[in-house]
Structure formats: C-alpha cells, structure tokens
Amino acid sequence: MTHELRFSAGRVWAMLLRYLYLLRSSWPRTVELLYWPTLQMLIWGFMSQFLYSNSSYVFRAFGVLLAAVMLWDVLFRGQLGLSMSFLEEMWARNLGHLFVTPLRPYEWVLSLLSMSMIRVLLGIVPAALLAIPLYHYSIFAMGLPLVAFFVVLLIMGWSLGLAICGLILRQGMGAEGLAWTVVFTISPISAVYYPVSILPGWLQHAAWALPSTYVFEGMRAVLFEGGFRADYFFSAAALDVLYLTLGATVFFIAFHNARRRGALLQMGE
Amino acid sequence: MRGTAVKVDNLVKRYPTAVAVDGISFTVARGTTAALLGGNGAGKTTTLSILLGLLLPTAGKVQVLGEDILRHRYRVLPRMNFSSPFVDLPHRLTVHQNLLIYARLYGLPDRRERIEKLATDLQISAFLERPAGKLSAGQKTRVALAKALLNDPELLLLDEPTASLDPDTGDWVRSYLQAWQARTGATILMASHNMSEVERLCSEVMMMKAGRIVDRGSPQALIDRYGRTNLEEVFLHIAREPRIALEAVN
Numbered sequence: 001m002t003h004e005l006r007f008s009a010g011r012v013w014a015m016l017l018r019y020l021y022l023l024r025s026s027w028p029r030t031v032e033l034l035y036w037p038t039l040q041m042l043i044w045g046f047m048s049q050f051l052y053s054n055s056s057y058v059f060r061a062f063g064v065l066l067a068a069v070m071l072w073d074v075l076f077r078g079q080l081g082l083s084m085s086f087l088e089e090m091w092a093r094n095l096g097h098l099f100v101t102p103l104r105p106y107e108w109v110l111s112l113l114s115m116s117m118i119r120v121l122l123g124i125v126p127a128a129l130l131a132i133p134l135y136h137y138s139i140f141a142m143g144l145p146l147v148a149f150f151v152v153l154l155i156m157g158w159s160l161g162l163a164i165c166g167l168i169l170r171q172g173m174g175a176e177g178l179a180w181t182v183v184f185t186i187s188p189i190s191a192v193y194y195p196v197s198i199l200p201g202w203l204q205h206a207a208w209a210l211p212s213t214y215v216f217e218g219m220r221a222v223l224f225e226g227g228f229r230a231d232y233f234f235s236a237a238a239l240d241v242l243y244l245t246l247g248a249t250v251f252f253i254a255f256h257n258a259r260r261r262g263a264l265l266q267m268g269e
Numbered sequence: 270m271r272g273t274a275v276k277v278d279n280l281v282k283r284y285p286t287a288v289a290v291d292g293i294s295f296t297v298a299r300g301t302t303a304a305l306l307g308g309n310g311a312g313k314t315t316t317l318s319i320l321l322g323l324l325l326p327t328a329g330k331v332q333v334l335g336e337d338i339l340r341h342r343y344r345v346l347p348r349m350n351f352s353s354p355f356v357d358l359p360h361r362l363t364v365h366q367n368l369l370i371y372a373r374l375y376g377l378p379d380r381r382e383r384i385e386k387l388a389t390d391l392q393i394s395a396f397l398e399r400p401a402g403k404l405s406a407g408q409k410t411r412v413a414l415a416k417a418l419l420n421d422p423e424l425l426l427l428d429e430p431t432a433s434l435d436p437d438t439g440d441w442v443r444s445y446l447q448a449w450q451a452r453t454g455a456t457i458l459m460a461s462h463n464m465s466e467v468e469r470l471c472s473e474v475m476m477m478k479a480g481r482i483v484d485r486g487s488p489q490a491l492i493d494r495y496g497r498t499n500l501e502e503v504f505l506h507i508a509r510e511p512r513i514a515l516e517a518v519n
Contacts, residue, residue: 006343008376010373010376011373011374011376013373014370014371014373014374015370015374017369017370017373018359018362018366018370021362021363021366021370022359022361022362025361025362025400026361088359092357092358092359092360092361093356093357094356094358094359096323096351096353096356097351097356097358097371097416098374099322099323100321100322100323100346100349100350100351101346101371101374101375102343102346102347102374102375102376103374104343259322259323259324259325260324260325261284262282262284262315262318262323262324264323264324265314265318265323265324265356
C-alpha cells in the first residue's frame with residue numbers, strides 16, 4: 001500500500017479525541033445536543049396523545065409521529081454533527097496545523113463521521129428513553145428495522161454533510177449557514193409525517209429519489225402493518241451508496257481545490 | 270558533504286489575478302538555518318506553504334528531505350514540522366490536550382514523556398492545563414514551538430517565529446532554536462521580517478521581492494555586497510530599488 005493511502009486508526013482516534021475534548025469543554029454544547037431532540041419529542045408526544053383520540057391516522061399506530069420525529073432527527077443530527085465538527089476546524093483556523101501532520105484527508109473524514117454518530121446517539125437516545133415513561137411508547141419496540149432505518153438515515157446525513165462541507169471549503173465561511181438549512185429543503189418531500197401519496201405526482205418522483213422517503217414509508221409499514229419492507233430498505237441503501245459517493249466526491253474535490261488555492265492556511269472566520 | 274534538505278527548482282505559483290512565486294530555485298543544506306527574507310507579498314509564506322504540501326504549485330519541482338513533496342508528501346511529513354504565530358492552536362482545548370492530539374497524529378509512542386520533556390525545556394509546564402486561547406503571545410509562541418518539535422523534525426519551517434514578541438521573549442526563543450539545532454543537527458528554514466534575527470540565526474539568506482529571489486548569500490556576504498552596515502539596510506535597499514525586482518537570481 002502506498003504512503004498516500006496508508007490508514008492509521010491512531011490518527012482517526014486523535015481527531016475524534018479532539019472533538020470529544022471540545023464537547024467536554026463546553027457544557028452548553030452538550031446540553032444543546034440533548035435539548036432539541038427532547039423538546040421535539042415532547043411537542044410531538046403531546047400532539048400524538050391529542051390526535052390519538054381525534055385522528056384515525058394516529059389511532060392506527062400511536063407512535064407514528066413520535067417515531068417520525070426521532071428518525072428525522074437521526075438524519076438532521078447526522079448531517080449537523082458532521083458539519084459542526086468540520087466547522088470547529090474552520091472557526092479555529094486549524095487546517096494549516098492539521099494538514100502538515102501525516103493526517104490524510106480521508107482519516108479526517110472518518111473522524112468526522114464517527115463524531116457525527118456519537119452526537120446523534122447522545123442526542124436521540126435520551127429522548128427515546130424519556131418517551132417510554134412519558135407516553136408508554138418505545139421506539140426500540142420496532143426491533144431490527146429500527147437499526148436499518150438508523151443506518152440509512154445516518155449515511156444520508158453524512159452524504160449531505162460532506163457535500164455541505166465541500167461547499168464551505170469552496171465558498172468560504174459565507175456558506176456556513178448551509179449547515180443549518182439545507183437538510184430542511186428535503187424535509188417536505190421525504191414524507192416524514194405523512195405518506196408520500198399525499199404529494200403531487202410530479203413531486204413523488206423526486207421523493208422516491210431520496211433514501212429518507214423509503215425509510216419513512218418503511219417505518220409506517222412496520223407500525224401500521226407490522227412488516228419490514230426489504231424492497232424499500234435495499235432501494236434506500238442503493239441510493240445511500242450513490243449519495244455518499246457524490247458527497248465524498250464533492251468534499252475531496254473541494255479539499256484538493258482548497259490546496260490549489262492556498263485556502264487551507266487562510267480558511268477561517 | 271552534508272546533503273540537501275530542501276531543493277526547489279523553478280517554482281511558480283500563479284493565481285488568477287497575481288503571480289505569488291515567479292520561478293524561484295534554491296537549495297538548503299542539511300543542518301543549516303536559512304531564511305526567506307522579503308516584504309509583504311514577496312512570496313515567502315507561499316513558498317513555505319508549498320514546502321509543507323498545504324499549497325499546490327502551478328509549476329516547478331520541490332524536494333524535501335530527498336522526497337518529491339508533490340508526489341510523496343506523506344513520506345516526508347512525519348519528518349518535518351511547522352510553526353507560525355499566525356496559525357493558533359485551537360483555543361478551547363488546553364495546551365496539554367492540543368499537544369496530546371498532535372503527538373497522536375504523529376504516531377509518537379511515548380507521548381506523555383515527550384510532552385513532559387518539551388514542557389520542561391520550553392518552560393510551559395505551568396500552563397499545560399490552561400486553554401490555549403488564554404495564553405499570552407509569548408506563551409503561545411512557546412506552545413507552538415512545542416507542537417512543532419513534538420516529532421523531533423529533521424526540517425523545521427518557521428513563519429515569523431518571533432513576531433509580536435517582546436525583545437526578551439524573542440531573544441529566549443532565538444536562543445532556544447539555536448541550542449535545539451546545535452543539539453539535533455536539524456535544518457531550519459524560516460520566513461522573517463526581523464533582520465537581526467536572521468543575522469543571528471541564519472547562514473544563508475534568500476532575498477525575495479515580487480515572487481522572485483533577487484539576491485542570496487550569507488548575511489555578511491549580502492551586507493558586504495551592498496556596502497551596508499547591517500542586513501536591515503540591505504533589505505531596505507532591495508525593497509526600495511525598483512530595478513532589483515527584474516534582476517532575479519536563480
């Protein structure tokens with residue numbers, strides 16, 4: 001294996017440690033991780049309780065809205081978790097130090113992905129556990145399909161996150177806002193809270209091009225019909241591979257261009 | 270024959286609106302200290318960035334410690350390091366956390382001992398547990414040096430190593446670098462505006478102007494050639510003489 005490709009788990013761990021130190025150094029950041037998923041869960045939990053007696057849709061499965069909220073957060077937090085760790089390096093103007101070490105760009109990306117997963121778990125698991133005593137609803141009752149949904153949404157979040165980080169590398173910190181906004185443009189067509197059949201026909205084509213749509217339709221199939229749609233899962237997984245490849249390509253091209261433009265030393269606030 | 274630590278051949282870095290480095294060539298012998306000297310925008314930092322592999326050149330060849338940095342940077346990056354007061358370490362991490370992360374990135378097996386030794390040598394032990402953002406300029410410079418020396422580099426690149434330091438701290442840093450180099454036999458290449466620093470530390474100086482090397486030699490040879498009393502006068506002469514930019518020396 002060439003020096004260019006030689007992997008070091010130690011370097012990935014070093015970068016992961018950096019983000020964990022950062023998280024530990026600021027309790028408001030840790031609280032913020034837990035805050036939004038918990039708040040969302042509370043709002044939609046009470047809404048579900050109300051709709052349970054007033055809506056045939058929710059009556060069919062009490063947890064449909066709660067599960068949708070928590071799974072949506074996997075996608076959103078997955079993307080945001082990756083982008084935030086990336087932005088930490090931008091804000092600290094640290095790329096100039098990092099990339100004069102033997103750290104390979106793909107090792108950095110692996111650490112960003114790992115940190116994203118840690119952030120998602122830190123945010124979602126407490127909210128999911130809190131739903132059990134509050135609403136007598138456990139998302140974990142979905143069983144193995146939940147793992148499949150989690151993985152597909154997390155990878156989709158990573159794909160978006162990598163593409164967004166690539167755009168920030170290309171455009172500079174003026175594009176920082178993308179990290180908070182882009183994911184919401186796909187929310188309406190991901191059929192998170194309603195079936196995809198509600199969308200106009202032409203928009204349904206766009207919806208079925210997103211892995212998230214298959215997850216939320218698959219989630220309703222599990223909750224309403226008690227069956228796991230393997231066809232949905234494999235379609236979503238195939239789309240994930242495509243989007244992750246695209247996201248990584250955008251990121252690595254942007255990184256290479258940043259080296260060509262001299263942006264690695266200058267990039268920052 | 271000591272061999273060559275850095276060999277730059279016809280290096281060009283062209284941006285859409287400017288030429289930052291315009292066909293420079295130079296070598297730095299192993300175990301010596303050399304300087305790129307020039308005004309703002311002369312191309313010093315651009316050249317250092319290319320040597321570090323942070324910036325891709327438009328044309329030219331760069332060999333660092335016997336390796337082509339453009340093709341095999343990962344063979345040579347573990348053997349070199351860099352320090353600049355303009356690139357801070359992450360502010361919210363403590364000094365120790367920062368050093369530990371960089372020690373891991375360099376794959377050092379004896380991280381804690383190495384940090385402890387450098388902390389003692391560079392007198393930073395007292396603020397190892399302080400966030401890097403809460404240090405004074407002098408403390409930051411010493412911490413940045415500790416980071417740069419973690420991997421015992423064979424080649425150390427320094428960008429304005431004593432910028433914004435008071436004379437006492439600046440002198441301490443220069444003495445430390447001299448002693449460190451004498452002990453390790455490493456090569457130092459620095460970009461600097463500080464003429465007395467260059468006179469004191471460097472055996473070879475490349476005078477840069479508008480992306481070109483317009484003269485070179487030992488500090489004393491340059492002083493003698495221009496009939497001046499110190500390197501600062503040479504620098505001012507070159508900076509203010511418009512014809513010199515056109516007379517690049519390669």
